[in-house]
Structures are given as structure tokens and as C-alpha cells.
Amino acid sequence: MLIPNSVVFYTVLFLSVCMPYQAEALIDDVVEVLKLGKDITSTLLETWNLVEQTNLGGGVELPFRKEKQKKILNKINEVSRKINNFEDDTLKAASWTVDSVTTFIGSNTKLELKMHDLSDLLNRIQTQDDKMQSYVLNYNDLERFTLENFAQWITAQDTMSVQGLLERIHLLTTGSTDLENIGNVGVLQLLADNMEEAQNLVCISKQSAQQVLFQMYNAISIAELKGYAMMQFSWMILRTYGKGNFTKESHLMRQRFEDRVQKTQSLMRKVMERADRSVWRCDPRHHIEGETFITVTRLLQGYIENEVDMNNDNTCRENCAAYQFSESYSCYKELFCARQPKCNGKLLNCQFFDSDMWICPSKPSSNRRYEFIEYENGRTLGKSGVCQTGSTKVDSWWRWLFWHCSYCLCICDEQSVKSDRYFNLREATSNISANRVITGLRFKKINRIIHIQIQEGELQARGFVNASTLSWKPVSDYKLLDRGIRSGLDYHTMSWDKRAIDLDNLVAPKSHVVTGIRLRVVGTHLNLEIRVTEADFTTGRLIDPEQTSFWKSNDNTESSSDKRTPIKLKNPDIPILCPSQSEIDSVSNQYIEFTHTDLDRDVGQTTVPYIDAQDVISRVPVALSGAGVYHKGKTNYGGFIGLKLITYDFQPHILTPRLADEAEDIKIVNLQK
Structure with a gap:
């Protein structure tokens, strides 16, 4: 009896999931990926040939039988070692993903129950595999009864045997197609259906929705491969003990195995096709300035000024609404203006609340500038309470009975040492000469300038990144007043008329990865660009990076045919005061303007949105297909500007490679001998 090529098939399928590659390079990729599958298949074939060489019936002497069994068990150990060497990191990520999903989806009872069942079944397969490996290592000290009993249990027609566990895993994964159980939807479909609602799962797992599905599939694939190998070896052991031939059983099992694989594969392609590939960060449990968020400060801020000081003539002939664009010209009679820091900039949108x-x-x-303001008419701006610095009484006055010199609440736009309003315009690029690509992003404020910092790592075959090479590349360490540093070239200075940032998802062309990122100015907007470089996913090498690299962006404006639309903040309060988690409320091709908080809620003292400074990385480091800038928030709060990763699209690469038939596999084994 010979092992069918289904082990090759599934091993290659498993590897194709873990190692993405280009569809057009499928033949080359499969040739390389088949190496592990062929190794395992050849080992299984050699072992079955070993079993076939001698009919180990009851008349065979014990020493000869023991020698054959030892050789078979050595082959079992060899196959297990090959699988384990490959799966260590992958299985850890897959198991962690299963646990994360199980923990998170408590609000969906049906999915929660199925995930608990799936996790339990996967653990049972792992337990049996661990037991088999321990028997192999301690073979000389085991009784025949122990091995024989174990092999019979593995292949038993029982729901708790390995054969039964594999069938139950498949049913949980794909659901039932029987008319009587048509409503029994599988875990993969349920998870895909609920992924958009369960956005926070992306934050918990630090993987995109597609990666979560991917790792789920990896865990199932590993269990299938181990279970199949255990059953084959169990029949070998039973045959050496003269318990039967098991040729027909093996054939039927192979057919069922291949059927399960085909169905799971077909479903995976469907659910992954619509799965989001973004990785972003949810709000942390505790906000810490400088660690989890950074801010633009004093860009636009509420400011009290009397009308008499907002014109060159020191008159009070107008009202507050007349001063929509002015400045502070004087400090009349050293009144309240002398008791507060002056706004040495533009005064905008002045309005009158009370005298x-x-x-x-x-x-x-x-x-x-202010904690709160209490007007005599009872209106309060900001969150009132005990004033730690002591309240100041401020009264408007009449001049010659005709003119009222009113105190107005204006918006101050002032560049000062307290106003951090600068964004780095220099590019941040990975070391392409060392075959490094961008794997993570974060905002960082250095010397009052907000930068995008990159994490880089060495690209390896099929989208893998060498985890030992991951590092955060230092940002450009310059200061605003350094010699040769210029606004508009090295950095962008925000002001009342230049305070927008574009919100985009930028995706690289096929076969390209992200190797650079920068902000630029388009009109009056900050705009994201990514540098993409062509890569060979079979070898993991960047292809002539100096020639194939180029910058990609979305150049649309409010005047383009495909117009950008604004995200408008309504009566925003300080973001970190929001009692609930922020949610992404922007889409690509939008923009948002930095502004001040609501006057009633915060006296307009804070610049919003804040900027999320958390590391945006994938738990399983991979090459990126893109990056983006987005806004997340809640109604009546300023929210956060954040960065996102767009992971490589694995879906096109879940393909069944063309395999040699069983006869060809036999030839390979014979040639190797």
C-alpha cells in the first residue's frame, strides 16, 4: 500500500496560506513550496514501502518485528520534526488568534459557542499528537499493548478519535450543506460576517481581519495535517502487528480528506476576498500623553479680548461679530488685557456672550489660557468648579452712553513656544539596500515637530519578515531654528487657513511592497504618500529597488472631479474624556481640519483631534501592501488621527497547486533510493 498524494496536497496548501506569493508566479512558488510537502510525502512513502517489504504476520520473530517497528517510529519522528520545525512561530500566532477570537466574541452567542468548540477540538488533536511523539521518544520502554491500543484509538470510528475529531473540525469550520441542517453556518463564515461589527478584534489581535481568518485557517490546516499523518502511521503500526491490511481504509480516508480540503479552501477564498486588510489601534485603557497620544497645541484657542483693543482707533463703535478677522492692537488702560498673556497672532470669529x-x-x-468662564447671566463655558488660581472679575463698560465696550470671546491663532503646530515633511524610508521594508508605523513628536516613524525589517520569501531584524528607525532629529531648516520644505506649519489633513488608504500595485512614507502639502492640506518597490515574493528580494521604486498618493482635492469630502467635528470635547471607545468614522478620499474644542464644553482651549501615538504593527510581521491615515472618534468628542497598515493580500494565493499523481510520487521515492 502507498500513501496517496493528499499529504503533498495539504502540505502545499498549508504553506501557500502561510507564505503569500504572486498568482502569475504560482508555478515557481509551488516548486519551492513543494519541497517540504515532497519531503513529508517521500518519508511516508518510504515508510509504507518498509511496511510492504515484509508481511509482518504472527510468524515473524520478535527481534525482526521490533527492528521494523523502530524504523517506522523513527520515520514518524522525522515527519513530526519537519512539521514542528516549520510550524513553531506560525502555530503560536494561530493558536493565539483562536484564543483572542474566542475571548472577544462574547456578544455573539452562536459564534462564541462554535469558537469554544473549535478551540477544544484543536487542543484535542494537539494532545494526541503530543502523546504520539512521547511514545516515539520512549519506544524502547513501551509495551506492545500501549502502542497497539493507541493506534486503534486514533483510527477508531468514534467522534472522540482523531478521525472523528477531524470530521467535527471540518463541520465546525465550513458548516453543513445538508438540506436538513442548512442553517448550520460554519465558523469561518460567521466570523467573516461579524468581522465588520467586531472592529476591536483587529486591535486585540494586532492583525487585519484577513490575517485573523488566515491564522484561523492555519490552525485548522496544522490540525488536519497532523491528524492525517497520525492516522497513516497508526495503520502502519497496526499492520506491523498483523491486525489487518488497511488498504481500503486508507483509500477512503484519502478521498474524504481531499474533499474536506477542497471545501475549506473554496470557502476561505470567498470569505477572505471581502475581508479587510487594515491594522489599526483602538483606544488604550489609559491615555498617557507622549505615549499613547500626542497633540497639536494652541493652534486655535478661545481668547477673551475687548473690542477697544481690536482696532487701531481704540473705538467701541461696532460689536463683537464685526471682528471676524482682526488682531490685538493695544491694551486699553491696562485692564484685563494686562492680566493675561497677549495673543500675538490673528483673532478670528469673535462673538458676544454677556457683558x-x-x-x-x-x-x-x-x-x-482659561479653565472656565462664568457669565453673570448664568451661562458657563467649560467645566466649572473650584478655581485653583483664583477667579478674576471682568466687566464690559459704556463709553459716553452710546458705545458699549464689550468683552468678546475670539479664537486666537498664534505661533508661540507653546504652540506645537509643525509636521515633518522629510521622507522616512527603509534600507532597501539591505532588503528592508516597512512593517510598522507610529506618530512621534520630537522637538515640537510631529513625525511619522517607521519600523523596518528584512523581507524574506513569500512576504515573511525576519522578526530578529525588526527595529524602529530614528526620525530626523532637527529643530525649528536650526540653520538651513525651512518651513514648507522640511516641515509644515499649520495656521487657521492651513490646518487640514487628508484621510486616505493608499494601496500599492500588485507585486509591490511599502518601503517609504512621507507627508507633503497639496494646496493647504497635509497629504500622505507612500513609496512602493517591486518585490519577488518567491525569493523575498526587492527587484532593482532604485529603478522600480516610486511614490504613490491620492492627489484629489475639494475641486477634483472625485471631490474630497470633509469630516466635520460637531461641538467637540477633549477626546480622552470620552467614556467609550472611539470608532473609525472616516473613509478614503476625505479630510479633516484641526480645530478648537467646543466653547461651551471647554472654552475652546484644546486643539482637536488628538493624534494616536501608539505603535501600529502586525503581530505576525509581514510585508505591507499599503498604509493610510484615518479619523476615529465619537459624537461630541474630537477623536484621534491615526495611522493604519494595509497587509499583503493572501487571498489570491490560496490555490491548489498541480501535483504529480501517485505513480509519479512512487517514481520520486524510487529515484531517491
Whole structure:
């Protein structure tokens, strides 16, 4: 009896899942990927040939039988070692993903129950495999009864045997196609259906939705491969003990095995085709400035100014609404203006609330000017309470009975040492000469300038990245006043009329990976660009990077045929005060403007949105197909600007490679001998 080529088939399928490659390079990739599958298949074939060489019936002497059994068990150990050497990192990620999904989806009872069942079944397969490996290592000290009993249990027609476990895993994975059980939807379909609702799963697992499905499939694939190998070797052991021939059983098992693989593969292609490939970060449990978020400061800020100081003539002939674009020209009679830091910039959108007020100033070290303002008419701006710095009474006045010199609440746009409003425009690129690609991103503020920092790693075959080479590349360490540093070239300075950032998902062309990222200015908007470089996924080498690299962006504006649309913040409060998790509320080809918080909620003292500074990395480091900038938030809060990764698309590469038939496999084994 000979082992059919289904082991080759499944091993190659498993590898194709773990190691992405280009569809047009499928033949080359399969040739390389088949190496492990052929090794395992050849080992199984050699072992079955060993069994076939001698009819080990009851008349065979014990020493000869023991020698044959030892050789068979050595082959079992060899196959297990090959699988284990390959699967270590992959299985850890896959098992962790299964646990993460199981923990997270408590709100979906049906999916939760199925995930618990699947996790249990996968653990049972692993337990049996561990037991088999322990028997192999301690073979000389085991009784025949122990091995024989174990082999009979593995192949038993029982729901708890390995054969039964594999069938149950398949049913849980793909669901039932029987008319009587048509409503029994599989785990993969349920997970795909609920993935959009369960966005936080991406944050917990640090993998894109497609990667989550991928790792789920990896865990199932490993269990299938181990189970199949265990059953084949169990029949070998039973045959050496003269318990039967098992040719027909092996043939039927092969047919069922291949049928399961085909169905699972077909379903995986469907669910992964629509799975999102973005990796981003949810809000942390505790916000820490400088670690989990950074801010633009004092870009636009609420500021109290009297009308008399907003014109060169020191008159009060207008009202607050007349001053939509002005500045502070003087400090009339050293009144309240002398008791607060002056706005040495533009005063915008002034408005009148009431004549007289109590103002609670902030501490001099704060980026705020005021904690809250209480007007005599009962209206309060900001969150009132005990004023730690002591409240100041501020009253408007009449001049000659005709003109009212009103205190207005304006918006101050002032560049100062307390206003961090600068974004780096220099590119951040991976070391392409060392075959490194971008694997992670984060925002970082250095010397008051906000940068995009990159994590890089060495690209390997089929999208893998050498984890030992991962490192965060230092950002450009320059200061605003350094010699030769220029606004508009090295950095962008935001102001009331230049404070928008474009929100885009940028995806590289097929066979390209991300090797650079930068911000640029398009009109008055900050705009993201990525550098993409062609790569050979079979070898993991960047192809002539100096020639194939180019920058990719979305150049649309509000005036383009495909117009950008704005994300508008309505009455926004400080983002870190939001009691619930932020949710992504933007799509590609939009933009958002940095602005001040709501006057009623915060006296307009804070610049929003904040910027998410958490590391955006994939738990399983892979080459990226793109990157993006997005906004996440909740109604009445400013939210956060964040970076996202777009992982490589594995879906096109879940293909059944063309394999030699069984006769060809036999020839390979004979040639090797």
C-alpha cells in the first residue's frame, strides 16, 4: 500500500496560506513550496514501502518485528520534526488568534459557542499528537499493548478519535450543506460576517481581519495535517502487528480528506476576498500623553479680548461679530488685557456672550489660557468648579452712553513656544539596500515637530519578515531654528487657513511592497504618500529597488472631479474624556481640519483631534501592501488621527497547486533510493 498524494496536497496548501506569493508566479512558488510537502510525502512513502517489504504476520520473530517497528517510529519522528520545525512561530500566532477570537466574541452567542468548540477540538488533536511523539521518544520502554491500543484509538470510528475529531473540525469550520441542517453556518463564515461589527478584534489581535481568518485557517490546516499523518502511521503500526491490511481504509480516508480540503479552501477564498486588510489601534485603557497620544497645541484657542483693543482707533463703535478677522492692537488702560498673556497672532470669529463674567485662568505652565468662564447671566463655558488660581472679575463698560465696550470671546491663532503646530515633511524610508521594508508605523513628536516613524525589517520569501531584524528607525532629529531648516520644505506649519489633513488608504500595485512614507502639502492640506518597490515574493528580494521604486498618493482635492469630502467635528470635547471607545468614522478620499474644542464644553482651549501615538504593527510581521491615515472618534468628542497598515493580500494565493499523481510520487521515492 502507498500513501496517496493528499499529504503533498495539504502540505502545499498549508504553506501557500502561510507564505503569500504572486498568482502569475504560482508555478515557481509551488516548486519551492513543494519541497517540504515532497519531503513529508517521500518519508511516508518510504515508510509504507518498509511496511510492504515484509508481511509482518504472527510468524515473524520478535527481534525482526521490533527492528521494523523502530524504523517506522523513527520515520514518524522525522515527519513530526519537519512539521514542528516549520510550524513553531506560525502555530503560536494561530493558536493565539483562536484564543483572542474566542475571548472577544462574547456578544455573539452562536459564534462564541462554535469558537469554544473549535478551540477544544484543536487542543484535542494537539494532545494526541503530543502523546504520539512521547511514545516515539520512549519506544524502547513501551509495551506492545500501549502502542497497539493507541493506534486503534486514533483510527477508531468514534467522534472522540482523531478521525472523528477531524470530521467535527471540518463541520465546525465550513458548516453543513445538508438540506436538513442548512442553517448550520460554519465558523469561518460567521466570523467573516461579524468581522465588520467586531472592529476591536483587529486591535486585540494586532492583525487585519484577513490575517485573523488566515491564522484561523492555519490552525485548522496544522490540525488536519497532523491528524492525517497520525492516522497513516497508526495503520502502519497496526499492520506491523498483523491486525489487518488497511488498504481500503486508507483509500477512503484519502478521498474524504481531499474533499474536506477542497471545501475549506473554496470557502476561505470567498470569505477572505471581502475581508479587510487594515491594522489599526483602538483606544488604550489609559491615555498617557507622549505615549499613547500626542497633540497639536494652541493652534486655535478661545481668547477673551475687548473690542477697544481690536482696532487701531481704540473705538467701541461696532460689536463683537464685526471682528471676524482682526488682531490685538493695544491694551486699553491696562485692564484685563494686562492680566493675561497677549495673543500675538490673528483673532478670528469673535462673538458676544454677556457683558460681565468671572474668569478662572489656567496655571502659567499650562497650554490652556482659561479653565472656565462664568457669565453673570448664568451661562458657563467649560467645566466649572473650584478655581485653583483664583477667579478674576471682568466687566464690559459704556463709553459716553452710546458705545458699549464689550468683552468678546475670539479664537486666537498664534505661533508661540507653546504652540506645537509643525509636521515633518522629510521622507522616512527603509534600507532597501539591505532588503528592508516597512512593517510598522507610529506618530512621534520630537522637538515640537510631529513625525511619522517607521519600523523596518528584512523581507524574506513569500512576504515573511525576519522578526530578529525588526527595529524602529530614528526620525530626523532637527529643530525649528536650526540653520538651513525651512518651513514648507522640511516641515509644515499649520495656521487657521492651513490646518487640514487628508484621510486616505493608499494601496500599492500588485507585486509591490511599502518601503517609504512621507507627508507633503497639496494646496493647504497635509497629504500622505507612500513609496512602493517591486518585490519577488518567491525569493523575498526587492527587484532593482532604485529603478522600480516610486511614490504613490491620492492627489484629489475639494475641486477634483472625485471631490474630497470633509469630516466635520460637531461641538467637540477633549477626546480622552470620552467614556467609550472611539470608532473609525472616516473613509478614503476625505479630510479633516484641526480645530478648537467646543466653547461651551471647554472654552475652546484644546486643539482637536488628538493624534494616536501608539505603535501600529502586525503581530505576525509581514510585508505591507499599503498604509493610510484615518479619523476615529465619537459624537461630541474630537477623536484621534491615526495611522493604519494595509497587509499583503493572501487571498489570491490560496490555490491548489498541480501535483504529480501517485505513480509519479512512487517514481520520486524510487529515484531517491
